[in-house]
Amino acid sequence: MSEEIDLWLDRNNAYLAAALAHLRALLRAAIGPDAGTPQAPTGTALAETGRDDDAAGSWPGFNLFRRPAAADAAAPVLLLPGPDGTDPAAVAAAAERLAEASAGDPPPALLMLAGRFELSDFERDILLLCLAAELDPGIPASYAAVQGSPGRASPSFALAMTLFDHAAWDALSPERPLRYWRLIDINQPGATPLTTAALRIDERIANFAKGLNHLDGRIAALLEPMPAVIPEALAPSHRVRIAEIERLARATAPARIALVGPDRVSKRRLAAAAAAALGLPCYRLPAEAIPTGAELDSFLRLWLRESLLLPFALHLDGHDLPATAEQNVRRLVRRAGGLLFVDLRDGLSGLEIDSRVDVARPTALEQRAEWENQLGERPDSAATAARLSSHFDLDFADIAAVVREADAGAEDVPPEERLWRSSVTRGRPSLAQLAQRIEVKPSCRDIVLPEGEMALLDHIAAQVRERAKVYDDWGFRERMNRGLGVSALFAGDSGTGKTMAAEMLADRLSLDLYRIDLSAVVSKYIGETEKNLRDVFDGAETGGAILFFDEADALFGKRSDVKDSHDRYANIEIDYLLQRxxxxAGLAILATNMKSALDPAFVRRLRFIVNFPYPGPGERRRIWQHAFPPGVPLRGVDFERLAQLDLTGGNIHGIAINAAFMAAAAGTPVTMDLLLDACRIELRKLDRPVNEADFRRIRAVAGDRR
Incomplete structure (x- = not known):
């Protein structure tokens, strides 16, 4: 391939040399034998149109810049005939050499330009006239000599009409290729006539004519090159989509294809792979970067021009499309050239597209097969692949990256644990503005609940762990469209252990736990709450994270009767929540201390409901025993007597912390007196009465109990 390019570049250079020689011959002929006396044009003539002036002026379809058809004129007519005293032999010899240099396939770059932009011979020669000023620093002096003024050393339409015998007025039209595609720049200050205005070839066009093909800098500044992706690297379901896109792109020009779905990464990789299958590079343009106003028209013109010079696929990223950019997206798509992918999450009304392709992440079975492929012949690779694919929703590129990262991990950590940790990190959702990741502490394993409630938590963990076996191996996935995840409601008074139970499940399953910030999710603006919730659920599914909706009654409350628009949109939000x-597909936990406030339709769809009762004396004694870390010095603490105080686990934890600080300040161990003082503070905080008789009765006997 490199040798072929080198040969073409040699032929292109030879053509440019011949074209410049021919142009110099025309210039010498126009200047005449006396170089010091430039010859002026002798007259002008409009091309005949085959009808008289009156008829032409009154005919409704008359176009001043219409090119004469073959039937209208037997031969080209000079608009500004050249001077007498030309050297026909020299011009003819140069023209013959130019014709010889024009032969070959592929043709020279200037002829490619003429073909792609449908230039007439005259327009092509105007382009050559401008290009010559860039290639030969001596030619502008000849231009000045022909135009009769040292100050007119730039090419112009008048100069072209003087030199070339196939001139036509329509080359000056803004609708003709030279001006429409901005192949040339016109410097027309003040009252300068268009015919004598200085012309200059566009830098991008000049470089193309020289054999240098690169993306226009004005376009490149807005675009981001996308890494090439081979179709074989994608999931089978995505390869089917690529075949559809390839057929459409070869049959339709331009091909405008909407890629719709919640997974941005899969859509990008699909677009890049489809472009690679068609032999095209792919560039990304964020929707918010689309120029506005008059700049949009300029961008569109340059983009369409670029699609003829250096064909490429454009990936218009409107995944998070702001409302202010919707109209610009519609305008850009309507005037698209070449292959255009429009990345949308949910579609866009009024968008003129040729096809819509719905794109989802690789299916669970495809991910499982890819895990097995990447793990190879490792021990228990099938079981590991099943476990990983049932918890994490990763694309093929992420799966490969996880395996590479795990292979490079610490050797003292078991391989399966390294794979799990890398998967958690790789799929960790970016929910910093909508959720808080809870750092799970080992102390969550000390949770104290009745046996029935602990058994329910064991069932929840087992269902999360065994999803691959039940859904995939046993075939339940084929029978279910929804409800593949696990949803649980934790109901009970504040401080009874709901948050700690969620932490315990996250610790047992080795998954991230995210507490949803309701103040950030719920918005007063219509549609924003649904958008925020969509981001939360989509992000959590990717990383297998556990979602913890604290005080869920604020978000999942009962739907109300519609009395105004506020009620209607509030009900829409609840309906959307129920659907999501x-x-x-993951584990979602909702906590509330007002179970009766939840929407009954929502409660029916929950798989588990775990009630957190107020702890009795036995549970309180065990909570007190676990309240202090081993390093806390205790003296004379009687947990049996402390358990007589009517407190929740949250209250007990708060009392233990306060008592520890009191002991640290006093320089003593934690004693019963300090604990009872901390109890008084806690009860007053809760606006509960402090019965000193009860405190005297449960005062501890001196002696270290630990």
């Missing part, structure tokens, strides 16, 4: 909860 059913479709969510």
């Amino acid at each position: 909860m059913e479709a969510f």
Whole structure:
């Protein structure tokens, strides 16, 4: 291939040399034998149109810049005939050499330009006239000599009409290729006539004519090159989509294809792979970067021009499309050239596209097969692949990256644990503005609940762990459209252990736990709450994270009667929540201390409801025993007597912390007196009465109990 390019470049250079020689011959002929006395044009003539002036002026379809058809004129007519005293032999010899240099396939770059932009011979020669000024620093002096003024050393339409015998007025039209495609720049200050205005070839066009093909800098500044992706690197379901896109792109020009779906990464990789299958590079343009106003028209013109010079696929990224950019997206798509991918999450009304392709992440079975492919012959690779694919929703590129990262991890960590940790990190959702990741502490394993509630938590963990076996191996996935995830409601008074139970499940399953910030999710603006919830669920599914909706009654409350627009949109938000909860493939936990306030339709769709009762004396004693880390010095603490105080686990934890600070300040171990003082503070905080008789009765006997 390199040798072929070198040969073509040699032929292109030879053509440019011949074209410049021919142009010099025309210039010498126009200047005449006396170089010091430039010859002026002797007259002008409009091309005959085959009808008289009156008829032409009154005919409704008359176009001043219409090119004469073959039937209208037997031969080209000079608009500004050249001077007498030309050297026909020299011009003819140069023209013959130029014709010889024009032969070959592919043709020279200037002839490619003429073909791609449908230039007439005259327009092509105007382009050569401008190009010559860039290639030969001596030619502008000849231009000045022909135009009769040292100050007119730039090419112009008048100069072209003087030199070339196939001139026509329509080359000056803004609708003709030279001006429409901005192949040339016109410097027309003040009242300068268009015919004598200085012309200059566009830098991008000049470089193309020289054999240098690169993306226009004005376009490149807005675009981001996308890494090439081979179709074989994608999931089978995505390769089917690529075949559809390839057929459409070869049959339709331009091909405008909407890629619709919640997974941005899959859409990008699909677009890059489809472009690679068609032999095209792919560039990304963010929707918010689309120019506005008059700049948009300029961008569109340059983009369409670029699609003829250096064909490429454009990936218009409107995944998070702001409302202010919707109209610009419609305008850009309507005037698209070449292959255009429009990346949308949910589609866009009024968009003129040729096809819509719905793109989802690789299916669970495809991910499982790719895990097995990447793990190779490792021990228990099938079981590991099943476990990883059931918890994480990763594309093929992420799966390969996880395996590479795990292979490079610490050797003292078991391989399966390295794979799990890398998967958690790779799929960790970016929910910093909508959720808080809870750092799970080992102390969550000390949770104290009745046996029935602990058994329910064991069932929840087992269902999350065994999803691959039940859904995929046993075939339940084929029978279910929704409800593949696990949803649980934790109901109970504040401080009874709901948050700690969620932490315990995250610790047992080795998954991230995210507490949803309701103040950030719920918005007063119509549609924003649904958008925020969509981002939360989509992000959590990718990384297998556990979602923890604290005080869920504020978000999942009962739907109300519609009395105004506010009620209507509030009900829409609840309906959307119900749908997403059913479709969510992970573990979602909702905590509330007002179970009766939840929407009954929502409660029916929950798989588990765990009630957190107020702890009795036995549970309180165990909570007190686990309240202090081993390093805390205790003296004379009687947990049996402390358990008589009517407190929740949250209250007990708060009392233990306060008592520890009191002991640290006093320089003593934690004693019963300090604990009882901390109890008084906690009860006053809760606006509960402090019965000193009860405190005297439960005062501890001196002696270290630990």
